[in-house]
Amino acid sequence: MVTKLKNFNFNKNTKAVIFFLVIIFFVIAMLQLQLGLQKKIDPECLVEPEFYQSKAFNKEVNDAMRLVSLIAFQHKQLDQVPFYYYFNNGSEEYSNKDETDRAFYEQFNRAFFYMEEGAWRDGENAYRKADFGYELFKKKTVAYIAYTDYYLETRQRQWDQDRKSLMPYAIVLCVSALLGVAALIAFCILAVRDPQELRESQKGKEPGFRPEKIHTEALLLALGFGVWWFITGMAGIIGKGIALGIKMDMFGVNFLELFSADNGTIAIFIVVVSALAGALFLIIIYSLLRKWREKTLLQDSILYRIISKLRRLIAGAARYLCYGDLFQQSSYAMNLYYRQICFLALTIFNITLGVYLSTKLILWAILPFVAEILVIAWYTVGNKRIYDMIDQEIRRRTEEQIKSERMKVELVTNVSHDLKTPITSIVSFLDLLSKEEPLSEAGRDYIRILQEKSERLNKIVTDLFDLAKSTSGDMTLKLEKIDLGKLINQTLADMEDRIVASGLSLKMILLETPVYIQADGNKLYRVFQNLIDNAIKYSMAGTRVYIELTLLEGRAIASIKNIAGYDMTFTPQDILQRFARGDLARTSEGSGLGLSIAESYTKLCGGDFQVELEGDMFKVFLSFALDNE
Amino acid sequence: MGARILVVDDDREIVKAIDKLLSMEGYEVLKAYNGMEAIDTLMSNDVQLLLLDIMMPRLDGLSTTMKIREKRNIPIILLSAKSEDSDKILGLTMGADDYITKPYHPQELLARVKSHLRRYLVLGDAVNHLQSTDIIIGGLILDTAAKLLSVDGDPVKLTATEYKILELLMSHAGRVFSAEEIYERVWNEPAYSIENTVMVHIRRIREKIEINPKEPNYLKVVWGIGYKIEKL
Structure with a gap:
């Protein structure tokens, strides 16, 4: 952890240092460039040691040729040119050396140029090849240009001197540029190294500016524009410097003219501008590299987002059309899906072809029509095959399900039988035992307890069996139109003994009119019997049990509310679990299946069963759709 | 009274318990442990009432009932662990006179046996009157x-x-x-x-x-x- 942290810090600091190094070298280079430019010296002198071979001299010669040629139109002498010249087009004659003889000019053979047949040509031994010429002059026009050796030597001395004064700037420029490039490469390598760590650091510590969140297009655009600006600016400087003499241009702006300022101000200005431009460039490079490294170059681009959104839109539309995703569940469905796609494609093709042909060759239009019939036939037959297979599959699965369901019911029946047979023996022999004489008082008591418990065991088994049958769906229901109010009354009357014995009073709020529902009377009787039984069993002594029947929105709602005689620490979901008992000690009688059976039977009859707890109030709500026919 | 009762169940303990219960009331009890045995015993003995389990090996109670009904008209009480209404209805339709679900209460079984015997033996004449x-x-x-x-x-x-x-x-x-x-x-x-x-x-x-x-x-x-x- 510590080493990792150190590593991370080292990384971060290194990157910062290199970042600034790149900028510093860049600034130095720019500064040197500008200072060099301020010397107003053609930088060609740095690379070309001989003046007469330089492009600068070549240009000078070309200018001279043009000037001499222009005499034909301007009809006047050239003044103050650094060369000797002679011009004669038959009618006029000009020269700055009162010499008409070619030999005179030709003696300066290192830099002699002449016009012949309307075009400029080099002298035999000329160092420079003339690349300037007009074919439009009269054939008889004669012209010579010659530079003296003295002139050339003077220029060569100047040329050497210029080189000496410019060289330091050039060296510093080159070195700083090289170092800058090296630092830039190092920076790039650092940027792409260990992206995970960097991402984490950005997640945790640097929530502010995150350059890699900028859209790729914006970065590329800025980078492209910057590079273009820099290159054109540089090209402008160098190009102008060579061709037209030195100008104080940088990035297309002539700072001297702009500010007419002194050298110090210009230097400061250059430092600030190049530092900012360099920093911006580095950030852009960094972001792009990070994106590339983290493979988010595409995702972060606006274009990509637009395209992917569009793709999703089209895919959604296609899905809506063909429901492909619904088909991916089984091989049958995939088969249907592909056939459907083929069908659609072929149909569209046929229709298009048909429409096209019907405008051109009406007789040939029958072909796509016939083809479409064939396609439809193929589609229908293929689908039918798949449908048949699906049909078989469904039948097979249904049969399997029915079989397993039947086995489940059989299991329940068998288990129930196997449990009841021993209970029968127990009950029978207990009865016989109780008749044995002599029997001690204690023995009689034990037998009574055994009889009670076997009775209870029997009840649990019966309830369990009933519940298993009802939930396995094997129960045969006899649904008929019954009066729910009457059923509640009958149940209460049937249980009157127990209610009276419990000492609780029942408060009934029933309706005057019959409440008809569709249900199985025997099952529903069990439901109410169980619920009232529960209310009697678990109510606090002396409290009232409320039984209410109301109508609500086309449904009959029967509710049974009682005050629990114990602390209800369960939730309504808990109490509906099988074998759940309100009192956790399980002291009182009952199988613990009463509520489960009530719920299951209610649902079998198409009703809704809900338990609610409110303080000590235990409430059960049954609701059934009314049958008003 | 001495009426002769045939008890049929594949569970020997239950047969024994019923035997004891009925013997104490003075009935004569014959035992069988499957349907075939029951029919054999019935052929060779004069029996006034049949207590018949349903789920038995070789020949189940319902088939036995049908076979007996082809020749005899004695009361048949089915004893079964199957407590569904549909089972009871099926049993009664097959020709049984009563249907008692296991585990039965011995006293109830006794009462039903008495009631059916009385109806069969005593009221047989009374119907004429x-x-x-x-x-x-x-x-x-x-x-x-x-x-x-x-x-x-x-x-x-x-x-x-x-x-x-x-x-x-x-x-x-x-x-x-x-x-x-x-x-x-x-x-x-x-x-x-x-x-x-x-x-x-x-x-x-x-x-x-x-x-x-x-x-x-x-x-x-x-x-x-x-x-x-x-x-x-």
């Missing part, structure tokens, strides 16, 4: 002339209201009467909140005519509709 005014349903004979009821030959005392209710239900056996209908026809008064009143009487009648009032054979509640006497 019946008058046209009698309504007969199973072991119930209601003499509408003398306003007397007998259950399995034993006279039972009824109050005037109980008699009227029973007469109404028995004379329309199978028909369901609502409590209001019963009240209006028996009390001759408009009915108003009388469910309890009627139910109390129904319960009392049941206690008099049913062996097990909780699982009545004759007088049944049709939940949510009313009451009826089963048509047997």
Whole structure:
């Protein structure tokens, strides 16, 4: 952890240092460039040691040729040119050396140029090849240009001197540029190294500016524009410097003219501008590299987002059309899906072809029509095959399900039988035992307890069996139109003994009119019997049990509310679990299946069963759709 | 009395328990442990009543019942752990006279055996003495002339209201009467909140005519509709 942290810090600091190094070298280079430019010296002198071979001299010669040629139109002498010249087009004659003889000019053979047949040509031994010429002059026009050796030597001395004064700037420029490039490469390598760590650091510590969140297009655009600006600016400087003499241009702006300022101000200005431009460039490079490294170059681009959104839109539309995703569940469905796609494609093709042909060759239009019939036939037959297979599959699965369901019911029946047979023996022999004489008082008591418990065991088994049958769906229901109010009354009357014995009073709020529902009377009787039984069993002594029947929105709602005689620490979901008992000690009688059976039977009859707890109030709500026919 | 009873069950302990129970009451008990044995025993012995388990090896109780019914008319009581209504209906349709679910209460079994024997042995003659005014349903004979009821030959005392209710239900056996209908026809008064009143009487009648009032054979509640006497 510590080493990792150190590593991370080292990384971060290194990157910062290199970042600034790149900028510093860049600034130095720019500064040197500008200072060099301020010397107003053609930088060609740095690379070309001989003046007469330089492009600068070549240009000078070309200018001279043009000037001499222009005499034909301007009809006047050239003044103050650094060369000797002679011009004669038959009618006029000009020269700055009162010499008409070619030999005179030709003696300066290192830099002699002449016009012949309307075009400029080099002298035999000329160092420079003339690349300037007009074919439009009269054939008889004669012209010579010659530079003296003295002139050339003077220029060569100047040329050497210029080189000496410019060289330091050039060296510093080159070195700083090289170092800058090296630092830039190092920076790039650092940027792409260990992206995970960097991402984490950005997640945790640097929530502010995150350059890699900028859209790729914006970065590329800025980078492209910057590079273009820099290159054109540089090209402008160098190009102008060579061709037209030195100008104080940088990035297309002539700072001297702009500010007419002194050298110090210009230097400061250059430092600030190049530092900012360099920093911006580095950030852009960094972001792009990070994106590339983290493979988010595409995702972060606006274009990509637009395209992917569009793709999703089209895919959604296609899905809506063909429901492909619904088909991916089984091989049958995939088969249907592909056939459907083929069908659609072929149909569209046929229709298009048909429409096209019907405008051109009406007789040939029958072909796509016939083809479409064939396609439809193929589609229908293929689908039918798949449908048949699906049909078989469904039948097979249904049969399997029915079989397993039947086995489940059989299991329940068998288990129930196997449990009841021993209970029968127990009950029978207990009865016989109780008749044995002599029997001690204690023995009689034990037998009574055994009889009670076997009775209870029997009840649990019966309830369990009933519940298993009802939930396995094997129960045969006899649904008929019954009066729910009457059923509640009958149940209460049937249980009157127990209610009276419990000492609780029942408060009934029933309706005057019959409440008809569709249900199985025997099952529903069990439901109410169980619920009232529960209310009697678990109510606090002396409290009232409320039984209410109301109508609500086309449904009959029967509710049974009682005050629990114990602390209800369960939730309504808990109490509906099988074998759940309100009192956790399980002291009182009952199988613990009463509520489960009530719920299951209610649902079998198409009703809704809900338990609610409110303080000590235990409430059960049954609701059934009314049958008003 | 000495009536001869055949007990058939594949569970030997249950057969033994029933043997003991019936022997103590003075019946002669024959035992069999599957359907084939039962038929064999029945062929070679004079048996007055059959107690038959349903789920047995070789020949189950229902098939045995059908086979016996081809030749004999003795009372057959089915004993079964199957407690579904559909099982009971199937058993009775096959020709059994009664259906007791396991685990049965020994005293109830005894009562049913007695009732069926009495009906078979004693009432067999009595049927000849019946008058046209009698309504007969199973072991119930209601003499509408003398306003007397007998259950399995034993006279039972009824109050005037109980008699009227029973007469109404028995004379329309199978028909369901609502409590209001019963009240209006028996009390001759408009009915108003009388469910309890009627139910109390129904319960009392049941206690008099049913062996097990909780699982009545004759007088049944049709939940949510009313009451009826089963048509047997």
